[in-house]
Every structure is written in structure tokens, then in C-alpha cells.
Amino acid sequence: MITKRIIPCLDVRNGRVVKGVNFHNLRDVEDPVELAGYYSENGADELVFYDITASAEGRKLFTDILSRTAERVFIPLTVGGGINTVEDFERVLTHGADKVSVNSGAIKRPELIYEAAKLYGSQCVVISADIKRVDGAFRVFAKGCREDTGLEGISWIKRCVDLGAGEVVVNSIDTDGVKQGFDLELLSAVCDAVNVPVIASGGAGCLEDFITLFKRVEKVDAGLAASVFHFREVDIGELKREMLRNGIPARI
Amino acid sequence: MIALVDYGVGNLFSLACSFRAIGQEARISKDADEIYRADRIILPGVGAFGDAAEKLKTSGLDEAVKSAAKKGTPLMGICLGMQLLFDKSFEYGEHEGLGLIRGSVVPIESAIDRPLKIPQIGWNALIFRKPSKLFSYIKDGDYVYFVHSYFASGCEEAVTAETEYGAMLTASVEKDNVYGCQFHPEKSGKVGLNILRAFCGEAG
Numbered sequence: 194m195i196t197k198r199i200i201p202c203l204d205v206r207n208g209r210v211v212k213g214v215n216f217h218n219l220r221d222v223e224d225p226v227e228l229a230g231y232y233s234e235n236g237a238d239e240l241v242f243y244d245i246t247a248s249a250e251g252r253k254l255f256t257d258i259l260s261r262t263a264e265r266v267f268i269p270l271t272v273g274g275g276i277n278t279v280e281d282f283e284r285v286l287t288h289g290a291d292k293v294s295v296n297s298g299a300i301k302r303p304e305l306i307y308e309a310a311k312l313y314g315s316q317c318v319v320i321s322a323d324i325k326r327v328d329g330a331f332r333v334f335a336k337g338c339r340e341d342t343g344l345e346g347i348s349w350i351k352r353c354v355d356l357g358a359g360e361v362v363v364n365s366i367d368t369d370g371v372k373q374g375f376d377l378e379l380l381s382a383v384c385d386a387v388n389v390p391v392i393a394s395g396g397a398g399c400l401e402d403f404i405t406l407f408k409r410v411e412k413v414d415a416g417l418a419a420s421v422f423h424f425r426e427v428d429i430g431e432l433k434r435e436m437l438r439n440g441i442p443a444r445i
Numbered sequence: 446m447i448a449l450v451d452y453g454v455g456n457l458f459s460l461a462c463s464f465r466a467i468g469q470e471a472r473i474s475k476d477a478d479e480i481y482r483a484d485r486i487i488l489p490g491v492g493a494f495g496d497a498a499e500k501l502k503t504s505g506l507d508e509a510v511k512s513a514a515k516k517g518t519p520l521m522g523i524c525l526g527m528q529l530l531f532d533k534s535f536e537y538g539e540h541e542g543l544g545l546i547r548g549s550v551v552p553i554e555s556a557i558d559r560p561l562k563i564p565q566i567g568w569n570a571l572i573f574r575k576p577s578k579l580f581s582y583i584k585d586g587d588y589v590y591f592v593h594s595y596f597a598s599g600c601e602e603a604v605t606a607e608t609e610y611g612a613m614l615t616a617s618v619e620k621d622n623v624y625g626c627q628f629h630p631e632k633s634g635k636v637g638l639n640i641l642r643a644f645c646g647e648a649g
Binding site for chain 1: 609
């Protein structure tokens with residue numbers, strides 16, 4: 194049976210992992226390659242790297258990081274951040290990324306999804322959407338969650354999937370950083386609307402939040418989080434064992 | 446030397462890295478002669494069957510792969526590269542494959558007994574059906590990483606493992622010196638590396 198995936202996410206700036214990381218047994222906790230290796234050894238099913246660099250030098254550092262990661266980590270690697278053109282896809286795919294996640298780039302120019310899916314296949318095009326409730330409706334936000342695009346969340350995601358996105362990362366701005374659990378209502382709505390894998394993001398505060406997610410939103414495929422893993426509030430191995438105890442398929 | 450056949454489909458970077466990780470020299474190659482003379486051959490591939498089959502043909506590498514397989518060179522197809530080993534595929538029309546293993550490639554949708562997401566993306570368990578040299582260092586039930594919308598059918602004699610996704614789907618095949626994995630060993634952690642290791646050492 195196919196398993197539910199657990200995905201740690203690393204924000205990388207100028208070749209270093211940002212958002213404090215609290216590991217005692219790593220030599221260099223800010224080295225994305227080392228951290229990726231650690232997660233891969235400890236049960237992560239996949240990894241996401243977000244490149245939050247703005248400069249050209251930072252970009253170059255990032256692609257070096259990707260290549261070095263691909264040399265020692267043999268699980269799927271998704272890359273996001275600053276993806277606006279098919280050349281950006283090419284740049285990360287030839288340096289070791291398996292999938293590419295687009296967010297603002299697709300809002301600016303939705304055809305990017307179609308062009309990339311045609312060139313590289315839908316399986317490597319991931320749409321990532323930051324969604325927040327405005328007057329009770331789901332709205333898509335851009336520019337690191339600062340700008341309301343006016344787009345309705347569920348129909349935007351459907352449109353992206355129709356254009357060729359093979360996977361969806363749903364990040365709830367309302368639950369992100371609050372650590373009170375995933376946005377089950379939003380995730381259920383997305384899962385009902387599309388027939389591609391849906392990855393839940395935003396809100397994980399403890400192990401139980403993942404169990405609740407997979408039990409309450411049966412169609413969700415994966416749970417993504419950053420700080421709960423980085424700060425060891427949730428140990429992936431322990432989480433997987435708890436999933437199995439709850440009848441949720443997990444890879445151990 | 447292991448030749449990774451580069452016919453313009455898919456990114457061979459990770460694959461090359463995974464062989465390096467198990468201490469094997471793998472070369473990404475577009476050279477028919479080099480591929481023909483290689484000790485082992487990997488046929489990778491992602492995307493659509495028709496497009497890939499066409500590119501393999503126009504690159505002229507299809508003949509090199511076929512002749513090498515016929516003289517006994519161990520050959521492993523991965524993902525779409527595995528599907529190309531079969532007679533034909535019904536992905537968007539009907540396309541001819543290399544014909545090295547009898548069978549055809551059909552949509553997962555046509556086989557499953559309940560509505561499931563297509564493609565199958567994620568980690569699923571191998572269910573061994575027959576002993577295979579590729580399984581020397583792994584065990585029944587180990588998880589590997591799949592990304593596919595089509596699967597090989599009508600190839601019962603060659604099936605060495607299946608996976609359950611609404612139906613029993615072909616996960617790996619073996620016929621003499623020709624091997625195929627529907628999943629991505631280069632993305633399947635230690636289990637995947639152990640499959641590649643078996644292909645390099647024990648297999649063939």
C-alpha cells in the first residue's frame with residue numbers, strides 16, 4: 194500500500210539553512226547538505242529546499258548545494274523559490290532536483306506550469322499555494338504571504354492542475370506558525386477538488402497534529418513541516434511508528 | 446564501465462551520483478559505440494512513452510541498446526526506460542517499444558478497482574513474485590519510490606515483483622540479462638542503492 198509521506202522543508206539563504214535549527218549531533222547545523230543527509234537517514238520520505246536568496250551569487254551557492262545534496266541523498270528532492278521561467282526549472286533540474294515547486298512565478302504567468310509540464314512532465318511540476326481566509330473565503334496570497342492576489346484558492350489550484358501541475362503543496366497562512374495543527378478545512382476542500390497528490394503545510398506543532406491530519410483528511414498524501422523537525426519537537430522515526438500504530442501507512 | 450543512455454529524456458545527474466555512491470563508474474553517454482561496448486547499460490527515462498521511443502530511435506541509440514542486450518550485456522530500464530523494454534505502449538495512441546520483453550504498457554486507470562490518484566506518486570512496498578538477482582540485498586516488503594501513470598501488463602513470465610495500488614502492478618521484471626524497475630532505485634534510499642549494487646555485482 195502506498196504510504197503517507199513526511200517531508201521536512203529547509204529554507205536556504207546564501208547556502209545556509211535559516212530558521213534556527215536545533216541539533217546537537219550535527220557538526221554544522223546550518224549546512225543544508227548535512228541536514229538533508231541527517232533527515233534522509235532518519236526516515237524523511239522526501240525533502241524540500243526553498244531558496245530564499247535574492248542575489249546571483251546566492252543562486253550559484255544554491256545550485257552548488259543542490260549538486261552536493263544529490264551526491265549523498267537518495268530520496269526525492271523538491272526545489273522552490275525564485276522559479277519564474279523554464280530556464281529556472283532547467284537550472285535546478287540539471288543540478289539534482291527531482292521536482293520544482295512554483296508559487297509567485299505561476300501567479301505572474303500561469304502558462305509557466307503548462308510550458309514546464311510539457312518539457313519535463315507533470316510529475317516534476319509542483320504548485321505551491323499560500324492561502325488565507327479573507328471574509329470567510331480562501332484567497333491566494335503572493336510575495337511571501339504579504340499580497341492578496343484576489344484569486345480564489347480552490348479554483349486557482351484546480352486551474353494549476355488543469356495546466357499540468359502534478360502535485361500541490363497547500364500552505365495555510367492562517368495556521369502557519371501557530372502550531373495548533375494543520376488547516377483541515379482548507380485541505381479537505383483542496384483534496385475534494387483535485388485528483389493529484391496534496392501535501393499539507395502550515396500548522397504542525399506536535400506529533401499528534403500529523404496523526405489528526407491523516408485521520409481526518411484521508412485523501413491528503415503528505416505532511417510538510419520545518420521548525421517542528423528542525424527543533425526536534427517531532428522525531429520522524431517516532432512519528433512514523435505512531436502513524437503505523439494508528440493504522441496510517443508509513444515507510445519505516 | 447556502466448553506460449547511462451542519454452537520449453535527451455530525463456535528468457541523469459542523480460542516477461550518475463547514485464552509482465558513484467556505491468563505488469561504480471557510470472558514464473552518461475550518447476555514443477552508440479561506447480554504449481554497445483559498456484559492461485552494463487542503464488536505460489533511464491521520464492515523460493511520455495511515444496516521445497521517448499521516438500527520441501531513442503532518432504538518436505540511433507535504440508540499436509546499440511538492443512544489440513548489446515542480445516549479446517548478453519546486463520541492461521536495466523528504469524521507470525519509462527523499463528516500459529521501453531516491452532513490445533508496445535498504449536500511452537496516447539499506440540507506440541512500439543524495443544521488444545526485449547514480451548508485454549505491453551497500459552494505463553493504471555484501466556486496472557484499478559477504486560478511484561485513486563493518477564499518477565501513483567510515492568513510496569510503495571515491493572511484493573516479491575519470483576527470485577531476482579536484483580533482490581540480493583533487499584527483502585520482500587521493502588519500500589521504493591514510484592512515479593507513474595502506466596504499467597507493464599501481459600508480462601507475467603518476466604515479473605519479479607509487484608506493488609499494490611488499487612490492483613497488482615508490475616514493479617520489476619527480469620528476462621535473462623534484461624532487467625526493469627518501474628520505480629526509481631536512485632530515489633529509493635538505501636533499498637534503491639542496494640538494488641543498483643546487486644545489478645552491478647551479482648546480476649548478469
